[in-house]
Amino acid sequence: MGFRMDIGRDGLHADVLVIGFGKGGKTAAAALGRLGSRVVVVERSDRMYGGTCPNVGCVPSKGLVHHSRRRRPEDAAQEFYEASVAKVQQVREFMRAGNYAGLNGIETVSVLTGRAVFLDPHTVAVETADGPVSVRADTILINTGSEPVVPDIPGLRGSRFAPSSTQMIESTRLPERLAIIGGGYLGLEFAAIYQRFGTRVTVLEAAPRIMAREDEDVADAAVAILAEEGIEFVTEARVVEIRDGEHEATVVYEQHGEKHTRTVDAVLPATGRMPATDGLGLDLAGVRTTENGAVEVDGHLRTSQPHIFALGDVNGGPQFTYISLDDSRIVLDQLIGKGERSTADRVAVPRTLFMTPPLATTGMTEKEARAAGHRLRIARQAVADIIAMPRAYAVEETRGLMKFVIDADTDQILGAALLSIDAQELINTVTLAMRHGITASELRESVYTHPSSTEAFNDVLGTIIRADG
Ligand SMILES: Cc1cc2nc3c(=O)[nH]c(=O)nc-3n(C[C@H](O)[C@H](O)[C@H](O)COP(=O)(O)OP(=O)(O)OC[C@H]3O[C@@H](n4cnc5c(N)ncnc54)[C@H](O)[C@@H]3O)c2cc1C
Numbered sequence: 001m002g003f004r005m006d007i008g009r010d011g012l013h014a015d016v017l018v019i020g021f022g023k024g025g026k027t028a029a030a031a032l033g034r035l036g037s038r039v040v041v042v043e044r045s046d047r048m049y050g051g052t053c054p055n056v057g058c059v060p061s062k063g064l065v066h067h068s069r070r071r072r073p074e075d076a077a078q079e080f081y082e083a084s085v086a087k088v089q090q091v092r093e094f095m096r097a098g099n100y101a102g103l104n105g106i107e108t109v110s111v112l113t114g115r116a117v118f119l120d121p122h123t124v125a126v127e128t129a130d131g132p133v134s135v136r137a138d139t140i141l142i143n144t145g146s147e148p149v150v151p152d153i154p155g156l157r158g159s160r161f162a163p164s165s166t167q168m169i170e171s172t173r174l175p176e177r178l179a180i181i182g183g184g185y186l187g188l189e190f191a192a193i194y195q196r197f198g199t200r201v202t203v204l205e206a207a208p209r210i211m212a213r214e215d216e217d218v219a220d221a222a223v224a225i226l227a228e229e230g231i232e233f234v235t236e237a238r239v240v241e242i243r244d245g246e247h248e249a250t251v252v253y254e255q256h257g258e259k260h261t262r263t264v265d266a267v268l269p270a271t272g273r274m275p276a277t278d279g280l281g282l283d284l285a286g287v288r289t290t291e292n293g294a295v296e297v298d299g300h301l302r303t304s305q306p307h308i309f310a311l312g313d314v315n316g317g318p319q320f321t322y323i324s325l326d327d328s329r330i331v332l333d334q335l336i337g338k339g340e341r342s343t344a345d346r347v348a349v350p351r352t353l354f355m356t357p358p359l360a361t362t363g364m365t366e367k368e369a370r371a372a373g374h375r376l377r378i379a380r381q382a383v384a385d386i387i388a389m390p391r392a393y394a395v396e397e398t399r400g401l402m403k404f405v406i407d408a409d410t411d412q413i414l415g416a417a418l419l420s421i422d423a424q425e426l427i428n429t430v431t432l433a434m435r436h437g438i439t440a441s442e443l444r445e446s447v448y449t450h451p452s453s454t455e456a457f458n459d460v461l462g463t464i465i466r467a468d469g
Contacts, residue, residue, distance in 0.1 A: 011134030014040040018141045019116045022051035024311030024324035025143030026103055028331055033109035040135050042126050044115040050099030052145050053321040055092055056166040063088035065354045068196035077198030081174035118281035121305050139307050146273035146313035155242035161249035162267045175199050175265035179251045181239050183210040185353050187270030191231045192355040204237040204253055215366045218417040221401050222359050275314045299342035300334050301327055318349055347435045352424040357400050360427035363415030363434055366405050375408040378466040383420045389456040397421040402460045408468055411439040422453035
C-alpha cells in the first residue's frame with residue numbers, strides 16, 4: 001500500500017476518497033496526492049487498475065483495429081486472431097501494472113482493491129480480499145464508469161453465445177458468424193474489427209438508417225465503405241428472441257412485420273452503456289440520481305452532497321475517456337483552483353469511430369446547424385479528389401470525404417465530419433480552431449507540412465458546394 005496509514009479499528013481516514021480507478025478519478029487522485037493530500041482510491045477489480053479504457057475499452061479495441069488491418073488473406077483467421085488478442089492483452093497488462101504502480105507509488109495515495117458501498121455521506125465499506133475495511137473521507141469522488149445495457153430480449157441475458165464487448169476482447173476464439181445488435185459507434189467499430197479478422201458480420205439496427213445522427217451524405221459514405229468490406233446491414237430490424245442451440249445461436253428479428261432468423265456463433269449486444277450506480281448505496285450517502293441512473297451533478301460536477309463529486313461516465317455526460325479527463329480538471333479546479341471551470345466551457349466535443357478510414361466528427365452536423373437557424377456554407381470534397389493531399393495516394397487510402405459546416409455570416413466553423421485517413425488526429429485541429437474562434441478562411445490559409453493529411457484543409461475549405469442566400 002502506498003498510503004502509509006494504519007487501518008485502525010474504525011477503518012481508514014483520508015482527505016479524499018476516489019471510488020473507481022477511471023481516467024478522471026486517477027488523474028485527480030494523482031494531482032491531489034502529489035500536493036500531499038491523503039487519498040484512498042478504491043477499485044473493485046485487480047484486473048481493472050486504470051479503468052475501462054486501458055483494460056477493456058479504447059486501448060484494446062484500437063489494438064484489435066490495428067491488428068485486424070494487418071491481416072493478409074493468407075493468414076489463418078483463428079491463429080491470427082489468437083495472436084492478436086495475446087498482443088493486445090500484453091499491452092493491457094503493461095498499462096494495468098503501470099497505472100497501479102504510478103498511483104500507488106505516490107507517498108500519500110493508497111489503492112484499495114474491493115467493491116465500495118456507501119454507509120453514510122462520508123463513509124464507504126470496502127470488501128477486500130483481507131476482509132472488510134471502512135474508509136471515511138472529507139471529500140469523495142465517484143468515478144465508477146458505466147456498464148453495458150443488455151436489452152430485455154427473450155433469451156439474450158441467459159444466452160451462452162452473447163458475450164459483452166469485454167468478453168469479446170478477451171476471448172481468443174474468433175466467431176465465424178457474428179450478429180451485432182445496434183449500429184452505434186461501438187457496434188460499428190466491432191463490426192469493422194471482426195469482419196477484417198475474417199468473421200461474417202451482420203449488424204441488426206432497429207432504426208431505418210445506420211448512424212442516423214450524422215448527415216446522410218456522411219453516413220452513406222461510411223456505411224458504403226463498411227458494406228464494401230463485407231459487413232451486412234439490416235435496418236428496421238427489431239431483434240425479438242435469441243435461441244441457444246448446442247453449438248450456435250439463432251437470432252430472431254422482425255422486419256416490416258415479418259420474422260426472420262440468422263444463425264450465428266456469437267451475438268454482441270451493442271445497445272449502449274449506462275452509468276454504474278447500482279449497488280453503490282447512493283441513497284445512504286444522500287446522493288441523488290437522474291431518471292437514467294446517472295449521478296446528478298451541476299456544471300462543477302458537484303452532486304446533491306456538496307462534498308461529493310462525480311466524474312466520467314457515471315455522471316451521465318458524453319462517454320469518452322477525454323471527457324472523464326476533462327471532468328478531473330473541473331473537479332480539481334473546485335478543490336484546489338479558482339473554481340471557474342465548468343462543463344459549459346466545452347465548445348465542441350470531437351468523437352471518432354475507428355473504422356478504416358476513421359470517421360471523426362465535431363460540433364454540429366449540417367442538419368443540426370440548419371435547425372439552429374444558421375445561414376450556411378458547406379464545404380465538402382471526396383478524399384480521392386483532394387489534390388492537395390497526396391498522402392492519401394501515397395499510403396493507398398483514398399476512400400472517404402471531408403465536410404465542413406460553416407456559418408455564412410461569421411465564417412466560423414460550426415462542425416466537421418472527416419471520413420479519411422488520419423481523421424482521428426485532424427479532428428482535434430478543427431476542434432481547437434472552433435474553440436478559439438479561428439475562422440474557416442484562416443484554417444484554409446494556414447501553413448501545413450507536406451505531405452500530410454492536414455493540408456487537405458487548404459483545398460476542402462475552398463470548395464463550397466452549397467451556400468444559403
Ligand atoms: C469497447 C469500448 C471501446 C471504447 N473506445 C473508446 C475510445 O476509442 N475513445 C474514448 O474516448 N472512449 C472509448 N470508450 C469509452 C471509455 O472507455 C469510457 O468513456 C471511459 O473509460 C470512462 O471512464 P471513467 O473515468 O468514467 O471510468 P472507468 O474507466 O469506466 O472506470 C470505472 C472503474 O470503477 C470501478 N468500479 C465500478 N464500481 C465500483 C465500486 N462500487 N467500487 C469500486 N470500484 C468500482 C470499475 O471496475 C472501473 O475500473 C470505449 C468503451 C468501450 C467499452
